[in-house]
Amino acid sequence: MLDHDGDTHLYLQVTEILRRxxxxLPPGSPVPSEAAIQREFGVxxxxxxxxxxxxxxxxxxxTVPGQGTFAGASNARAAAPRSNPAYRQIVQEIVERIRQGSLAPRRSVPSETSLVHRYGVARETVRRAIAVLRxxxxxxxxxxRGSYxxxxxNWPIED
Structure with missing residues (x-):
């Protein structure tokens, strides 16, 4: 698919494939993340x-920070899905696991690497989620050592 030995930079080749x-895509449709592009094209x-x-x-x-990259011009932002940012979804799921007891007090939470793979997000997204939880x-x-x-x-008081 990509010509690694040709005279066109790989990023330009990937750009043309994505452009097509x-x-x-209709405006507001999600576009693959950097991580997904890396995996698909091996770059x-x-x-x-x-x-x-x-x-x-x-x-x-x-691009909408914390949500992803979408097809269309920036004035198409209204068409983008209005969901929780990825880091917030991770926070909500980990909090739920803590409440249910599947993540016990003074025991480690899943590692950055395992969370990156589980949610298919960037390491910075996982770090942001852990920072919010902290x-x-x-x-x-x-x-x-990690996060526990x-x-x-010490948990927040629920209203």
Whole structure:
């Protein structure tokens, strides 16, 4: 599919493939993430990022922080789905697991790597979710060891 030995940069080749796909999408449709592009084309993260940047600069896609990249010009944002950002969804699911007892106090929460694979998101998205959980009192982090479920007395008081 990609010509690794040709005279055209890989990111431009990926851009053209994505451009053809995006032309068939209605405005507001999700576009593959950098991680998904990496997996599909076997390219580096910077190659995927550069391809999306070209498409964004050409007005074919727009990005909503925490939600993803979507087909269409930036004025099509109203057509984008209005769901929780990915990090918020991770927070909600981990809080639910803590409440149900499947994640016990003073025991580790899943690692960044396992959460990245489970949710199909970037590492920064997982880090943001863990930071929110820490700020709210659901988890605490031990340097060089990981994050652990806080004791129940540290959990936020529910209204």
């Amino acid at each position: 796909r995006i032309e068939d 580096a993260r910077t190659t995927a990022r550069r391809a999306l940047r070209v498409l964004r600069n050409d007005g074919l896609v727009y 700020e709210e009192g659901w988890v605490y982090t031990v340097p060089q 479920v806080s004791p129940p007395e």
